[in-house]
Amino acid sequence: MNTSTIDKNQALSGEQPHAVSPRARLAAIVLFAAIIPTILMTAPAVAAQLASQWHLGPSQIGDLFATELGAMSLATLPAFWWLKRIDWRRAALLAGALFIGANLLSIWAQSYPALLALRFASALAGGSLMIICLSSAASTANPSRVYGLWVMGQLVVGALGLSLLPHLFEQYGLAACYLLLAVLMTLCLPLARYFPRGAASPAQSTQPAAAVPTWKAACGLLGILGFYISLSGVWTFIGSISAQAGISAQASGELLAVATVMGIVGAGCASLIGNRLPRLLLLLLGYALMAGSLLLLLGAPTLARFALAALAFKFTWTFILPLILACLADLDRSGKLMNASNLVIGGGLAIGPTLAGRLIENTGGFQPLLIGGACLSLLSLALILGSRRAP
Structure with a gap:
């Protein structure tokens, strides 16, 4: 049964498909x-x-x-x-x-x-x-x-x-x-x-009827892929970065536990702000803070610098993600693009640690990983901005 058949059946029965x-x-x-x-x-x-x-x-x-x-x-x-x-x-x-x-x-x-x-x-x-x-x-x-x-x-x-x-x-x-x-x-x-019975029909959708160019959808998906490769690669080895800097395992563990709370705060802020502020401004701010937090980990960070970097990284990671997904939702509300994003997210989570591990082994340190992660996050920003609908 396809969604058009569902909508016809609902119309005959008098049911409002989106009255939930x-x-x-x-x-x-x-x-x-x-x-x-x-x-x-x-x-x-x-x-x-x-x-x-x-x-x-x-x-x-x-x-x-x-x-x-x-x-x-x-x-x-x-x-x-x-x-x-x-x-x-x-x-x-x-x-x-x-x-x-x-x-x-x-x-x-x-x-x-x-x-x-x-x-x-x-x-x-x-x-x-x-x-x-x-x-x-x-x-x-x-x-x-x-x-x-x-x-x-x-x-x-x-x-x-x-x-x-x-x-x-x-x-x-x-x-x-x-x-x-x-x-x-x-x-x-x-x-x-x-849940909806299916994707919104064109008559129910509030989005413009014009089709989104394929290259915009590709930019959006590649932006998510870069975002997840960057964050998963660095986050997997953040404990090793602290150990190399001479920070105790206990102090590092406590900081990363607090960072989880900061992640909840970041997602909560994104939810509270919603559409109240321009998304472009929020994306620029969030990505800049994310790249900056990675660069703070360069060298041998002190405990205070490591704490600031870890907390900022976790906060911005969860703050940016809802904004990125909302950009994709603006492109296509049929569910097809969000379905593809599920595959891309899993791919990014798998690729990030694999690439990061090999990069660390081949270079003998964390500096290339951190610089590469910051550059990749900025590339992700450029791709996401390129994918956005024209205002």
Whole structure:
């Protein structure tokens, strides 16, 4: 069933397809999007438990997380087909049911290959739900505000998970995490009825009817890719940067924990500002601060300089992301471009640490990584600005 058929059926029945309360839709987007990446957001705690309970080696743990990230990204490919053909609410219910089932079965997995297959299925379902969340946010009146809450919800759940999961693991083992995910998704599943049934029709859309040039869409996607390569490459090795500067592991860990809070603040600021200030000004300011925070890490930063850089980097990272996604939403509210962004984000997260590790090994230091990261973030800014619709 495609979305045009859905709209015709709704017209015959007298149902208003987009009469859902904006707050209800916002709750559905934020809550689903917060639950889906919990495993990845709490990776340090989950990885430690996999090592102690399942006795997995670093390569096996890495493969498991790579599988989850890869499956979430690969969900983009079938979505190109079903986004225009299947009711998004029905798709959300089906994906949610698969997510619940895969997590429940993960509790009783007896072998590593079985766990790997179940985590792939769970992440594939989660990726499909994330695409629905991204596409639904693009159809709202104020996408930058919604994407800010989208990011903030993920960070809050991640912070809570990192603080609670170690205690739950002591009592109940890894099963506690998978059961918690299944329960949370079960509680959220009734909210699926608040998603749109499909992309807005041209008559419902508030966007200009003119088609967006392909090169603008490509610039937007490449801008996101550069942004994620830069941030994931530097953030992966930020602890190593502090260690080389002679900062203790305890002080560094405490600062990075505070940085997580600053990430929540950054996303919250983006959500509160929304459309109140010119997006161009916010993008220029945010990217400048992000590049500047990377350059502050050059040399052997003191504790104070490292703290300032880490906090500013995390704040600007989560502040910029909602603005970037809102720029893409302005280009296309059908869901196709937001679907593609899901694949690009996963690719950037995977490419960043890989490139950064090889760059560090080949140069013997962090300076090329930091300068390269700052330059790449500025290139991302240029691409995002080039992708924007003409005012």
